[in-house]
Amino acid sequence: MLEIEGVVVTYAAGRDGKAVRAVDGVDLTVADGEIVCVLGPSGSGKSTLLRAVAGLEPLAAGRVRRDGVDLAGVPTHRRNLGLMFQDHALFPHRDVLGNVAFGLRMHDVPKPEATARAREALARVGLAGFEGRSVRSLSGGEQQRVALARALAPEPGLLMLDEPLGSIDRALRDRLVVEVRELLVRLGMSALFVTHDHDEALAVADRVAIMHAGRIEQQGPAIDVWRRPATRFVARFLGWNVTRLAAVARAAGGAGAGPVAVRPDGLVPDPAGPLAGTVAARTFRRDHFLLRVDVEGEPLDVTVRGDHVPAVGDPVRLTVDPAATVVLGTLDSE
Amino acid sequence: MTGGARVRTALLLLVPVGFFGVFFAYPIGSILGRGLAPGGSVDLTPLTHVFSDPGLRGIAWFTLWQAAVSTVLTLAVALPGAYVLARYEFPGKRIVRALVTVPFVLPTVVVGSAFLALGFQPSLGAILLAHVFFNYAVVVRTVGGLWSHLDPHQEEAARVLGASRRRTWWSVTLPALRPALVAAATITFLFTFTSFGVILVLGGPTRSTLETEIYRQTTQTLNLPLAAALSIVQLVAVVALLVGTGRAEGRRATALGLRPSAEVARRPRTARDRAVVGANLVVMAALLGTPVAVLVARSFDTPGGAGFGFYRALGSVRAGSVLFVPPTDAIRNSLVYALVATAIAVTVGGLAAVAAARTRRRVVDGLLSLPLGVSAVTLGFGFLIALDTPPLDLRTSPWLVPIAQALVAIPFVVRIVGSVLRSIDPRLREAAATLGAGPARVWREVDLPIVTRAASVAAAFAFAISLGEFGATTFIARPNHPTLPIMIFRLLGQPGAQNFGAAMAASTILMALTLVAVLGIDRFRVGELGTF
Numbered sequence: 061m062l063e064i065e066g067v068v069v070t071y072a073a074g075r076d077g078k079a080v081r082a083v084d085g086v087d088l089t090v091a092d093g094e095i096v097c098v099l100g101p102s103g104s105g106k107s108t109l110l111r112a113v114a115g116l117e118p119l120a121a122g123r124v125r126r127d128g129v130d131l132a133g134v135p136t137h138r139r140n141l142g143l144m145f146q147d148h149a150l151f152p153h154r155d156v157l158g159n160v161a162f163g164l165r166m167h168d169v170p171k172p173e174a175t176a177r178a179r180e181a182l183a184r185v186g187l188a189g190f191e192g193r194s195v196r197s198l199s200g201g202e203q204q205r206v207a208l209a210r211a212l213a214p215e216p217g218l219l220m221l222d223e224p225l226g227s228i229d230r231a232l233r234d235r236l237v238v239e240v241r242e243l244l245v246r247l248g249m250s251a252l253f254v255t256h257d258h259d260e261a262l263a264v265a266d267r268v269a270i271m272h273a274g275r276i277e278q279q280g281p282a283i284d285v286w287r288r289p290a291t292r293f294v295a296r297f298l299g300w301n302v303t304r305l306a307a308v309a310r311a312a313g314g315a316g317a318g319p320v321a322v323r324p325d326g327l328v329p330d331p332a333g334p335l336a337g338t339v340a341a342r343t344f345r346r347d348h349f350l351l352r353v354d355v356e357g358e359p360l361d362v363t364v365r366g367d368h369v370p371a372v373g374d375p376v377r378l379t380v381d382p383a384a385t386v387v388l389g390t391l392d393s394e
Numbered sequence: 395m396t397g398g399a400r401v402r403t404a405l406l407l408l409v410p411v412g413f414f415g416v417f418f419a420y421p422i423g424s425i426l427g428r429g430l431a432p433g434g435s436v437d438l439t440p441l442t443h444v445f446s447d448p449g450l451r452g453i454a455w456f457t458l459w460q461a462a463v464s465t466v467l468t469l470a471v472a473l474p475g476a477y478v479l480a481r482y483e484f485p486g487k488r489i490v491r492a493l494v495t496v497p498f499v500l501p502t503v504v505v506g507s508a509f510l511a512l513g514f515q516p517s518l519g520a521i522l523l524a525h526v527f528f529n530y531a532v533v534v535r536t537v538g539g540l541w542s543h544l545d546p547h548q549e550e551a552a553r554v555l556g557a558s559r560r561r562t563w564w565s566v567t568l569p570a571l572r573p574a575l576v577a578a579a580t581i582t583f584l585f586t587f588t589s590f591g592v593i594l595v596l597g598g599p600t601r602s603t604l605e606t607e608i609y610r611q612t613t614q615t616l617n618l619p620l621a622a623a624l625s626i627v628q629l630v631a632v633v634a635l636l637v638g639t640g641r642a643e644g645r646r647a648t649a650l651g652l653r654p655s656a657e658v659a660r661r662p663r664t665a666r667d668r669a670v671v672g673a674n675l676v677v678m679a680a681l682l683g684t685p686v687a688v689l690v691a692r693s694f695d696t697p698g699g700a701g702f703g704f705y706r707a708l709g710s711v712r713a714g715s716v717l718f719v720p721p722t723d724a725i726r727n728s729l730v731y732a733l734v735a736t737a738i739a740v741t742v743g744g745l746a747a748v749a750a751a752r753t754r755r756r757v758v759d760g761l762l763s764l765p766l767g768v769s770a771v772t773l774g775f776g777f778l779i780a781l782d783t784p785p786l787d788l789r790t791s792p793w794l795v796p797i798a799q800a801l802v803a804i805p806f807v808v809r810i811v812g813s814v815l816r817s818i819d820p821r822l823r824e825a826a827a828t829l830g831a832g833p834a835r836v837w838r839e840v841d842l843p844i845v846t847r848a849a850s851v852a853a854a855f856a857f858a859i860s861l862g863e864f865g866a867t868t869f870i871a872r873p874n875h876p877t878l879p880i881m882i883f884r885l886l887g888q889p890g891a892q893n894f895g896a897a898m899a900a901s902t903i904l905m906a907l908t909l910v911a912v913l914g915i916d917r918f919r920v921g922e923l924g925t926f
Contacts, residue, residue, distance in 0.1 A: 116824050136827035137835070143828040149821035153843045162839070163829030214829060 062090040062113070062218055062250065066122035069105075069112045082108040084274030085122070090218065090250050095241065097253040097265030097282075101297065105274040106254040107146065110220045113252065114143045126217070137166070142211035146222040148203045150195040156182065156206055157191035163214035181213040182206075184243060201228040208240070212247075219244070219251045225260060237263045258298060262286060270294045288386050295321035295388060301360045302388070307334040312385035319388050324350065324361040326384020329370065333379035335360075339370045353378065403752045410746035413738075417797055418765060421776025422629070428779060429622030440623035450607070454627065457603040460518070461587035464525035468582050469575075471677065472530045476538035478674040481546075482667065483659040490678065491534075492913065496905075497682050498531035499855070499912050501862025503879040504901040506595025507886060508685035511692040511898055516598030524592045527681060529582040536581065540574035542658055580639040584632065588769035590865040591879070595886060604628045605771045609868070612775055622779075625772045632768065686905070693898035697891065704899035707892065719874055721900050724881035728861055729907070731877060735799035735860035740853050742800065743807030748845070750808065751815035765801050770865030773798060778869045790872065798866040803856035810855065814848035815841065858911040861904065878904045 069083040082105045090096045098106045111117040113124055115136040124131045131139060142163070150159050160181050164174035182188055185205040190198075195206060204224065211219060224240070225233045241264045244251050255261050261268055262282045269279035270293075278290040289295035292302045300321040301308075312320040327335070337355035349369045351362045353376055362378060370376045431437055444450050479491055497505065505524050514520040548570065552562040568575075590605045597606065604624050611621040662668045696703035708721040765773065777798055781788040788794045818841060826836045864879040871880055878900060885897035 111824075114824075114828050116827070135832065136824070137830045137832050139828075140830075141828065143825070145821055145825060147821065149819060149825040151822055151825075151840065162826065162831075166826075166830035166835065166839075210825075210829070 061092055061127055062252070063125040064088040064109075064113065064122070065125070067109070067112055067119055067124065068121040069108050069117050070120045071117075081120075081274050083112060086271075086274075086276050088269055088276060088279065090252050092250055093245075093248050094266050095244055095251045095253060095264060096267045096269065097255060097261040098269050098271050098276075099255060099258055099261040099297075100271035101256055104271045106256075106271050107222050109271070110143060110222050110252065110254055113220060114141060115139055140216055141218040141220060142214065142216035144207050144211040144219070144221045144224050146224075146226060148207040150203055150206055150210070152196060154195070155191070156187070156193045156195060156198070159195060159206055160209045160213050162210060163216075167214055178209075178213050181209040184212065185209045201232060204228060205236075212243070212249075215247065215249070217250065219249050221251065221253045223255055224253070225255075225257075233260070240264060270297065272297070289321055290388065292319060292321075292388055295386070299324065299361070300386075301327070303358055303360065305335065305355060305358060308380050308385060309387075311380035311382045312387050313382070321386050321388055322360075322380060323384040324363040326381040327353075327360060327362040327378045328381060329362070329364060329376055330379035331377055333377040335378040335380070337376055337378065339372050339374050339376055342369070342372050351376075403749050406745050406749040406752070410742050410749070413742045417777075417801060418768075418773075421773065421780040422768060424780035425622045425625045425629075425772065425776050427622075428619055429626045432619035432622075440619040441626065443620060444623050444627050450624070453602050453607050454604060456601065457587060457605070457628075458631075460521060460525075460603070461583050461589075464522055464529070464586040465579055465583045467522060468526045468529045468533060469579060471526055471681065472533035473537065474670070475530065475674045475678060476534045476541055478671050479534055480538040480541035481659055482671050483661050484671060487659075490675070494534050494678060494682060495531045495912060496686070496909060497527050498529070498535075499858040499862065499908050500528070500686075501864060501879045501882075501901075501904055501908065502528070502589070502591025503595060503864050503882045503886075504689070504862070504905055505685075506592050507882060507897055507901045508689040509596055510886070510894075511689045512685055514596065516596050516601070518601070520596040521589075521592060521601070524596055525582075525586045525589065527685060528592065529585055530678075530682060532581050532585070533578045536578040537571060537574045540571060544570050544658065546658055576639055580635065583635065587632065587635075588628070588771070588865075590769070590771050591883075594883070605769055605865070608771050608775055612778070612869070618779065621775060625775060628772065629768060633764075636764075689898055689905070690902050693895065693902040696895060704892075704895035705903075707896050708899060708903075719876065721878075721881045721885070721896065724876045724878045724900075725903060725907075727875055728878040728904070731796045731799060732857050732860035734793075734796035735803060735863075736853050736856045738796060738800035739803040739807050739856040739860070740849055743804040743852065743856075744811055744845075744849055746804070747808045747811035747815060750812055765805050770798075770802050770863065771869070773801060774866030774869030777866070792875075794870050795867055795875075795877070796860070798870055799860035799863045800856070802863055802866060803859045806855050806859065807849075807852040810852040811845060811848045814844060818844055854911045858908045861908055861911065878907075 065087055067083055067086045068081060070079040070081050072079055084105070086105075086109060088096065088098070088109075098109065100106050108117060112119055113131075115131065115134065119132070126139070151162065154162070157175065157178055161174045161178035164177055165171075169177065179188070179191065182190060185208050187202065187205055187209065190202070190206070195203060198206065204226075208221075208224060211221070221240075225236055228236060237260055253261070253264060265282050267280060268282045268285045269276045270285065271277070272293045278285055278294045285294070286298060289298055289300060295302050300323050302319050302321050303309075304319050308322050309320045312322070335355050337353040337360070339351050340354045340359065341352040343350045345363075347365070349364045351364055351370065353360050353362050355378070360378075364370075429440060432440060444454065475494070479487065479494070500508075505528050509520050509524050509527075514523075544567070549562050549566055552566045553559075557565065587603075588605050589603065590609070593601065593603050593606050594609070597603075602610065604627065608621045608624045608628070611617045611624065662671050693704055694700050694702070708725075710720050777788075777794060781794065822840050823836050826840050827833075831839055862879055863877075864883070867877050868880055868883070871877055876884065882897050882900045882904065885893045885900060
């Protein structure tokens with residue numbers, strides 16, 4: 061069990077040396093065997109949070125505990141956790157096997173066993189046969205998988221992954237996301253995962269924490285966060301429309317209160333719908349169209365399936381699916 | 395930094411600081427004492443004499459402008475060469491790159507005799523040409539080193555945005571190269587400003603620089619206060635230059651898009667590409683290849699036809715010569731001295747570089763490169779006047795020469811090892827830590843393997859430099875224990891075709907020994923930015 065409590069990480073930035081709070085009071089826990097994903101745009105402080113847990117960044121406030129033990133004063137190499145770096149950080153002077161076996165050697169695993177386990181880790185990420193290759197000769201995706209194998213090989217109590225699938229092309233990534241999750245579940249490993257890609261986060265995580273400007277705005281089971289965003293930032297980040305239009309607010313059951321959010325698939329073209337607008341833009345998205353519809357001067361994203369898709373400039377009326385709406389809380393960063 | 399780390403760094407610095415205190419600060423301090431207070435009390439007569447005497451003023455002025463002209467010429471000739479070696483991939487490029495480095499490590503005396511072999515009479519033109527020959531590699535390595543890592547996408551982006559080739563060069567490439575250009579120009583200027591062997595051999599009796607004048611005043615007129623005053627003037631000029639360019643370098647932009655050189659270089663594809671590459675290879679062959687080739691040829695060109703006559707003559711001392719010992723003794727002396735000097739330079743310089751990388755302070759770096767600015771002659775002169783009285787009477791010690799040579803080589807060791815240490819991605823150390831390696835283990839697993847390779851390169855460099863060291867060694871080598879460069883200079887100073895031929899043969903041997911050392915350098919290179 062990893063407990064992060066009120067963690068603040070600051071660093072001096074700019075010519076005036078003013079301290080920037082990269083992580084600004086984060087509370088987060090990762091239970092044993094749980095996969096938690098921190099999701100946020102770049103610059104939100106996700107990577108810094110991982111580095112702080114690893115002991116690579118000093119805490120300005122708060123604490124990190126593993127199984128009830130405060131990690132303050134425990135140096136990085138005794139924290140028994142794996143960190144997979146965004147830029148891989150493979151050792152250029154060692155071959156693939158040398159990289160993967162490194163952590164095992166550091167834990168004094170006898171050489172034959174270390175080699176066997178490193179080979180096994182390589183096989184798990186689909187790189188059997190790459191043992192003697194120079195890491196410089198590998199493609200970005202292969203390097204990433206070596207980095208993953210290296211972090212996995214010592215079977216740390218907690219695995220942290222920083223944008224682990226960033227430099228892999230879409231098709232391979234979709235497959236690897238599933239594989240990584242299966243692997244973590246099979247090994248019963250706890251994992252703290254950082255990404256800016258919400259498809260990846262929702263696919264891999266048991267629980268999701270959305271990070272914005274150094275703070276966690278919302279956390280919970282992936283499906284709950286996806287269905288009930290709590291703040292304007294989270295709603296927008298997940299692709300919802302945030303609006304104060306009366307017809308949407310009524311459908312959400314929150315008329316008169318704060319803003320409401322509605323998913324693009326919760327706005328349905330309907331000649332009898334209460335919202336009247338004009339199609340401003342139309343984008344083809346594999347299995348649907350995404351329309352941008354101007355309603356009373358507000359742009360709304362609308363997904364449309366089927367053959368009869370309005371063209372740009374067409375007038376369109378929309379009805380609101382109450383199940384796809386949510387009234388945003390007053391607890392809001394914006 | 396924690397308290398423990400601070401203590402460790404201090405311990406690492408102990409040896410280099412002690413070494414520098416005794417063998418650098420003390421001799422230089424003695425020079426200051428002799429120059430500013432010759433009779434024990436402050437007396438600025440020698441110093442004012444340097445500026446009031448028209449002859450000495452002329453020497454100072456000549457030193458300055460020949461260095462400036464040499465630097466400009468070198469940049470003009472070598473920049474296109476640096477471009478070609480950085481941006482084009484062609485068969486034999488590695489060999490060309492290695493060969494281009496050869497003149498730089500050639501002993502200055504050999505460079506001088508190579509130009510004499512070419513048929514040059516001592517003249518200004520010969521000096522300038524020899525300086526370009528000698529420093530070509532500095533520009534190619536320093537500027538080309540950075541150039542070969544500059545992301546060509548930046549230039550392509552400028553072109554796509556509407557900049558002409560010329561505009562792209564001025565507004566994108568040149569600013570990106572600026573730090574390396576400043577560094578290369580500074581080093582070239584320093585080397586030519588304090589040029590000794592080349593001027594001594596190619597300057598003739600009338601042309602003198604501060605460096606050769608210090609030598610003359612010490613060994614011929616025995617006017618030590620004046621020699622000290624000249625050293626001080628030179629020291630001040632050099633330090634002012636180093637500080638000035640250090641400031642300029644400090645302001646440089648740091649966020650350069652650097653890429654592996656293999657991704658930057660491409661094969662010549664158009665006729666223009668081929669013309670540029672071809673023309674530069676011709677320049678390199680003519681400028682760098684010809685003197686060396688002619689030197690070797692002359693060493694075999696005995697009166698009775700081609701043969702080893704001059705080489706055989708190296709084994710004996712002819713009656714009436716001032717050689718004292720057979721030149722073959724000098725070969726042995728040179729090798730032994732160079733080995734010892736290399737060991738000292740790698741130990742002291744390596745420790746200093748490791749400590750400097752830990753503190754990340756430029757100050758340490760700057761202090762360690764000071765011997766680079768203090769000319770070899772000044773150093774030798776300092777040794778001569780400082781280390782001749784108890785408790786440090788080392789006049790007859792066999793250690794003196796290797797120590798002086800090591801001091802000349804240490805700045806190179808520090809730069810080579812230091813730049814590699816700093817280029818290690820800190821994330822590699824972090825990755826090792828997350829995988830369970832403690833601080834000492836991290837150093838052993840990550841830093842050490844990389845440093846070992848850098849140290850091999852540094853050792854090869856130090857060995858080559860020590861082999862060819864002339865300026866400091868002439869002051870302190872005992873007459874009957876000369877090194878090979880000193881022997882060559884003695885041979886050149888004697889009349890007759892036999893002596894000239896023997897000088898060519900000795901130069902060829904010295905060059906061959908240097909080459910063996912340098913051939914290792916490109917093999918060991920870690921592939922980081924140009925190091926000088």
